[in-house]
Amino acid sequence: MSDTAGNGAVLVVGGGISGLTAALEAAEVGKDVFLIDKNPYFGGRVAQLNQYFPKLCPPTCGLEINFKRIKDNRRIRTYSMTTVKSVSGGPGNFQVELETAPRYINSNCTACGACSEACSSEIDDPFNFGMRKIKAAYLPHEMAFPRRYVLDKQACSDESLSAVKGACKYDAVDLDMQPEVFTLNVSAIVWSTGWNPYDPEKLENLKFSSSSAIITNMMMERLAADNGPTAGKILRPGDDKEPESFAFVQCAGSRDENHMEHCSYICCMATFKQISYIRAQYPEAKIYVFYIDLRTPGKYESFRAKFMDDENIIFIKGKVADIVAENDGGVTVVAEDTLTAKKVNQKVDLCVLATGMQPAIGEQGKAYGLTLDGNGFVVSEPEKGMISAGCAKAAVDVYSSGQSSTAAALKAIQIGR
Numbered sequence: 001m002s003d004t005a006g007n008g009a010v011l012v013v014g015g016g017i018s019g020l021t022a023a024l025e026a027a028e029v030g031k032d033v034f035l036i037d038k039n040p041y042f043g044g045r046v047a048q049l050n051q052y053f054p055k056l057c058p059p060t061c062g063l064e065i066n067f068k069r070i071k072d073n074r075r076i077r078t079y080s081m082t083t084v085k086s087v088s089g090g091p092g093n094f095q096v097e098l099e100t101a102p103r104y105i106n107s108n109c110t111a112c113g114a115c116s117e118a119c120s121s122e123i124d125d126p127f128n129f130g131m132r133k134i135k136a137a138y139l140p141h142e143m144a145f146p147r148r149y150v151l152d153k154q155a156c157s158d159e160s161l162s163a164v165k166g167a168c169k170y171d172a173v174d175l176d177m178q179p180e181v182f183t184l185n186v187s188a189i190v191w192s193t194g195w196n197p198y199d200p201e202k203l204e205n206l207k208f209s210s211s212s213a214i215i216t217n218m219m220m221e222r223l224a225a226d227n228g229p230t231a232g233k234i235l236r237p238g239d240d241k242e243p244e245s246f247a248f249v250q251c252a253g254s255r256d257e258n259h260m261e262h263c264s265y266i267c268c269m270a271t272f273k274q275i276s277y278i279r280a281q282y283p284e285a286k287i288y289v290f291y292i293d294l295r296t297p298g299k300y301e302s303f304r305a306k307f308m309d310d311e312n313i314i315f316i317k318g319k320v321a322d323i324v325a326e327n328d329g330g331v332t333v334v335a336e337d338t339l340t341a342k343k344v345n346q347k348v349d350l351c352v353l354a355t356g357m358q359p360a361i362g363e364q365g366k367a368y369g370l371t372l373d374g375n376g377f378v379v380s381e382p383e384k385g386m387i388s389a390g391c392a393k394a395a396v397d398v399y400s401s402g403q404s405s406t407a408a409a410l411k412a413i414q415i416g417r
């Protein structure tokens, strides 16, 4: 199948907050836009946050308005579960080959949930970082756009598949669905592929898998979220204990030449935000923050100031050397306090690794003709028709992602006019 929208069309790869913004900005000035995402839903990482600063809004407040604008805009065509296979041509005349993975649920789906009820096979919930099991026929999350179920066919028994098929009154389950390859002709490509949490398994001294009391900051977002695995109550995974003490390990993977050299920009602010989640549920909990320096630039200084005087928050300037699992389910965090030159062994009930943002595109970007900087971010090259936006370009917050996506759209619409 080949799909042509004529000269001047823009392909936006990645439908997080950056891609949604770039797509809307380009379409609202009259360009045809194709927006793709590898996930079964749009919204990217912001959809997984509990609240986002500076205003601590739920993600719905930023995303839903964009979804509505996208639904209402006939110039934007969206493709979920879709990735780029190859890129050829050049600015003003790219041919991009794309592949849509089978969802096994077609557009007849009304999201009634009957397939999920009938399904007897389970998977680790990807949206909640495996912190709970869900049925293999599932809606990715409550506010998923498109609002359509997905079937993980490989995870299902034959019995489960026939129950899922039989339960659907709308003929929406298509077990024979195949990957679909198609080509688009576009003038410019906006790369808004965002970031992935740095893999905590690579941080050997932090022993992520040695204890369920060690979680990442993105897992903390899900634990605090009403639509998360614990319905918003922050409980220790594994034994559901209400933690009385917490540790945050800053720069977990960032600013480290053995892992990611860049500062992920957001992690200090994310920790202060997560302290606000803890304070709302556990006013007396002890919180220990192990840091190299605390970076909360510009408008975020006042957000940080709110917590600096809390006598139950102890800031320890020192890089964590080790985390030791204890028999009672907690962990001991080991570090040297560089201000007192004393070794610290701090036992806590729950330890949060503030893992940084790693560019999602990876080495594959080079095969698409992209230039990556030393940290793997996509260099914006409008002269080549390849423009990067948001966290594909640099580790930034939502506000800056919006700005860079608007700038990317402005560049993209000028190519091949």
Ligand SMILES: Cc1cc2nc3c(=O)[nH]c(=O)nc-3n(C[C@H](O)[C@H](O)[C@H](O)COP(=O)(O)OP(=O)(O)OC[C@H]3O[C@@H](n4cnc5c(N)ncnc54)[C@H](O)[C@@H]3O)c2cc1C
Pocket (backbone or CB within 6 Å): 013, 014, 015, 016, 017, 018, 019, 036, 037, 038, 039, 042, 043, 044, 045, 046, 049, 051, 052, 053, 054, 082, 083, 084, 192, 193, 194, 195, 196, 217, 218, 221, 266, 270, 273, 355, 356, 357, 360, 361, 389, 390, 391, 392, 396, 397, 398, 399, 401
């Ligand atoms: C713990 C934590 C908390 C945070 N809290 C806040 C906060 O409170 N406030 C704030 O402003 N910022 C916060 N951030 C930062 C925020 O998450 C980012 O600014 C935001 O996600 C950037 O959006 P994006 O669209 O650029 O990238 P993403 O959200 O990563 O979206 C990228 C999209 O591209 C898709 N994609 C990736 N690769 C491909 C591919 N090859 N093909 C097709 N699609 C692809 C992905 O599936 C995804 O949907 C936080 C970050 C962390 C780590």
